[in-house]
Amino acid sequence: MRLTRFAPLLLIPLLAIGAAQAEEVQVAVASNFTAPMQAIASDFEKDTGHKLTAAFGATGQFYTQIKNGAPFEVFLAADDTTPARLESEGDTLKGSRFTYAIGTLALWSAKAGYVDSEGQVLRENGFQHLSIANPKAAPYGLAATQVLEKLGLTAQVKSKIVEGQNITQAYQFVSTGNAELGFVALSQVYKDGKLASGSAWIVPPELHDPIKQDAVILGKGRDNPAALALLEYLKGPKAAAIIQAYGYQR
Missing domain, CATH: 3.40.190.10 (Periplasmic binding protein-like II)
Structure with a gap:
C-alpha cells in the first residue's frame, strides 16, 4: 500500500463554533486572498454560526494536494482554470463554481x-x-x-x-x-x-490575462451545510464590500 505524503499546511482556525448545530468547513484559499478571507470569515461566523478552518497557499500546490486526498471541502483559487479542471475531473460539486473576485x-x-x-x-x-x-x-x-x-x-x-x-x-x-x-x-x-x-x-489589466478567481465546493464538501453556506455568503453584499475594499473587482 502506497502512503501519500502531503506538504505541510498552515491550518489557521479562524472562527469559533457559534451554535450547537453549526458545522465546520475546511477551506483551501489562494495566498493573495488571505486578508480579505480573514475579514469575511469573521462576518461569516457571526451571521451563520459555522466554523471555518483555512489553509493559505499557492493554487497549483493546492490542486496537487486535493488530487492526493487533502481534506479540503471548499477551494478559493487564484485563477479560474484550476477549479474548472477539478470540475472536469469529477472532483467538485457540479454547478457550484463561480468567480468570487477578479484580481489586480x-x-x-x-x-x-x-x-x-x-x-x-x-x-x-x-x-x-x-x-x-x-x-x-x-x-x-x-x-x-x-x-x-x-x-x-x-x-x-x-x-x-x-x-x-x-x-x-x-x-x-x-x-x-x-x-x-x-x-x-x-x-x-x-x-x-x-x-x-x-x-x-x-498594472493595467490589458498587460496580462484576466486574473479571474473562482471558488468551488469540492467533493468532500458536497454534503456539508457549512460549505454550501460559505459559497452563498461569498456571493452576498457583505463579502462583496470587503472584496472590493481590498482592490478586487467583482
Missing part, C-alpha cells in the same frame, strides 16, 4: 516614492532584485511574466528575478528588503480604497 496585479516597493505611477522603474532597470511568485504554481506570478513579456523586458530583468513559492513569499521578499520591488497582488498592499504603505504601480 501591482508592482510594489516597501519604499515610499520608489515605484512611480507608470511603472517606469522597470524600464530604468536600476534595481538589483525583482520579486515574483512562481509562475507555474501562482497565477499572479504568471501574470507578472506576461507583463514583462508585453513590455519587452523579459531578457533585461531575467537575472534579477527572485521567485517566491507563492504570492505571499513574493510579497515578503519585498517587505523585508530582500528585493527592492516586486509584483504582488494589490490586495496585499491595499485596504479601504488606498495604498497601505510604500509605493506602487497598479
Whole structure:
C-alpha cells in the first residue's frame, strides 16, 4: 500500500463554533486572498454560526494536494482554470463554481516614492532584485511574466528575478528588503480604497490575462451545510464590500 505524503499546511482556525448545530468547513484559499478571507470569515461566523478552518497557499500546490486526498471541502483559487479542471475531473460539486473576485496585479516597493505611477522603474532597470511568485504554481506570478513579456523586458530583468513559492513569499521578499520591488497582488498592499504603505504601480489589466478567481465546493464538501453556506455568503453584499475594499473587482 502506497502512503501519500502531503506538504505541510498552515491550518489557521479562524472562527469559533457559534451554535450547537453549526458545522465546520475546511477551506483551501489562494495566498493573495488571505486578508480579505480573514475579514469575511469573521462576518461569516457571526451571521451563520459555522466554523471555518483555512489553509493559505499557492493554487497549483493546492490542486496537487486535493488530487492526493487533502481534506479540503471548499477551494478559493487564484485563477479560474484550476477549479474548472477539478470540475472536469469529477472532483467538485457540479454547478457550484463561480468567480468570487477578479484580481489586480501591482508592482510594489516597501519604499515610499520608489515605484512611480507608470511603472517606469522597470524600464530604468536600476534595481538589483525583482520579486515574483512562481509562475507555474501562482497565477499572479504568471501574470507578472506576461507583463514583462508585453513590455519587452523579459531578457533585461531575467537575472534579477527572485521567485517566491507563492504570492505571499513574493510579497515578503519585498517587505523585508530582500528585493527592492516586486509584483504582488494589490490586495496585499491595499485596504479601504488606498495604498497601505510604500509605493506602487497598479498594472493595467490589458498587460496580462484576466486574473479571474473562482471558488468551488469540492467533493468532500458536497454534503456539508457549512460549505454550501460559505459559497452563498461569498456571493452576498457583505463579502462583496470587503472584496472590493481590498482592490478586487467583482
